[in-house]
């Protein structure tokens with residue numbers, strides 16, 4: 179069995195401000211997580227010569243991977259966060275105030291709701307297909323550093339969770355979810371590296 183490690187990027191400036199999307203850098207606390215993650219990964223995958231680190235193309239994941247040394251890094255556009263279209267950069271409160279109908283439609287059906295000029299969870303699930311195929315093909319461990327919506331979808335695939343639950347899955351910051359795929363099914367461990 180070989181592990182797949184899933185984690186969100188370290189806390190970003192937009193996380194602190196409560197803003198969706200964007201391409202902000204990581205906060206001081208996010209930088210501390212990046213160091214702790216590097217430590218964890220370097221120990222956990224010490225003898226795993228063929229392991230690799232996958233990020234999205236957004237700064238916050240690339241910076242979070244920045245402290246990890248000794249493993250090749252791959253950037254995937256398919257791992258970028260859900261595109262919130264016209265709502266990109268807004269807080270949920272602003273969306274509710276400025277576009278109440280959009281806010282309400284998303285609340286009613288978060289899985290299918292597509293942001294104007296953006297994506298739905300179903301869109302994200304679909305674009306993750308090549309990533310999943312490649313993850314299944316890999317024989318070596320992979321560390322995936324990505325984003326809340328994207329990781330909900332990836333996690334649901336490996337943990338065999340129903341489609342309708344995906345937008346609600348808890349995906350906290352500064353926590354590693356380790357998935358082991360063995361003959362007897364899938365095992366999961368969580369490591370909360372910071373509060």
Ligand code: F6P
Pocket residue numbers: 193196197198199200259260262325326327345
């Ligand atoms: O808040 C962080 C974030 O990654 C946003 O960039 C993104 O829009 C959001 O989470 C996705 O989560 P939800 O689908 O719950 O809005």
